[in-house]
Amino acid sequence: MNHHSVLLVVDVQNGFTPGGNLAVAHADHIIPTINQLAQQFTHVVLTQDWHPHNHISFVENHVGKQAYQQIELDYGTQVLWPSHCVQGTPDAELHPDLNIQHAQLIIRKGFNAQIDSYSAFQEADRKTKTGLAGYLKERDIQQVFVVGIATDFCVAWSAIDSAELGFTTYVVQDACQGIDLDGSLAQAWQAMLHAGVKRIQAVDVPTYLTQGDCA
Numbered sequence: 001m002n003h004h005s006v007l008l009v010v011d012v013q014n015g016f017t018p019g020g021n022l023a024v025a026h027a028d029h030i031i032p033t034i035n036q037l038a039q040q041f042t043h044v045v046l047t048q049d050w051h052p053h054n055h056i057s058f059v060e061n062h063v064g065k066q067a068y069q070q071i072e073l074d075y076g077t078q079v080l081w082p083s084h085c086v087q088g089t090p091d092a093e094l095h096p097d098l099n100i101q102h103a104q105l106i107i108r109k110g111f112n113a114q115i116d117s118y119s120a121f122q123e124a125d126r127k128t129k130t131g132l133a134g135y136l137k138e139r140d141i142q143q144v145f146v147v148g149i150a151t152d153f154c155v156a157w158s159a160i161d162s163a164e165l166g167f168t169t170y171v172v173q174d175a176c177q178g179i180d181l182d183g184s185l186a187q188a189w190q191a192m193l194h195a196g197v198k199r200i201q202a203v204d205v206p207t208y209l210t211q212g213d214c215a
């Protein structure tokens with residue numbers, strides 16, 4: 001156990017797994033790995049995509065647009081997604097196979113109707129903070145290990161923000177599942193590695209946790 005490390009479990013929800021409104025193929029297959037990894041961490045934080053029904057990222061709220069089309073908003077480019085993870089619906093619930101009873105915090109994100117929030121740290125306007133950075137710093141967390149869905153969106157944006165905030169940041173590749181829209185997965189890995197994020201596999205996590213203890 002390393003008391004200066006956190007496992008950040010991104011959006012392992014019904015909506016992003018098979019049967020969900022924005023299902024990512026095979027995303028349920030990573031859940032046993034995430035459950036096993038969690039046993040190695042004292043500190044676990046979960047995120048939960050948590051949208052109002054009139055959310056700006058939903059294609060249903062834009063007349064004449066297609067799902068997965070990109071549009072330009074005040075804060076930048078936005079992919080239009082099928083309506084997903086609406087507050088209070090089964091689609092927004094954490095996946096029932098996720099079994100991390102000692103998780104200490106659930107960060108809900110995307111609740112602002114006018115701004116999407118892929119990152120666990122800040123909304124897509126790059127200004128509105130979720131408070132997670134302050135929480136981790138007050139808990140003296142130095143290493144952030146990111147897992148979950150989807151590698152090329154919420155995982156990548158969270159990991160890049162984490163690295164830019166000064167946390168030593170790892171993405172556990174085989175505990176993540178990507179969507180890959182037009183090459184977005186390769187682009188996301190390139191951006192993560194450029195930001196200093198380290199790409200590791202689940203089997204390697206104990207080694208990095210030990211290194212963190214010595215630092």
Ligand SMILES: [Zn+2]
Pocket residue numbers: 049050051057084085110
């Ligand atoms: Zn969303």
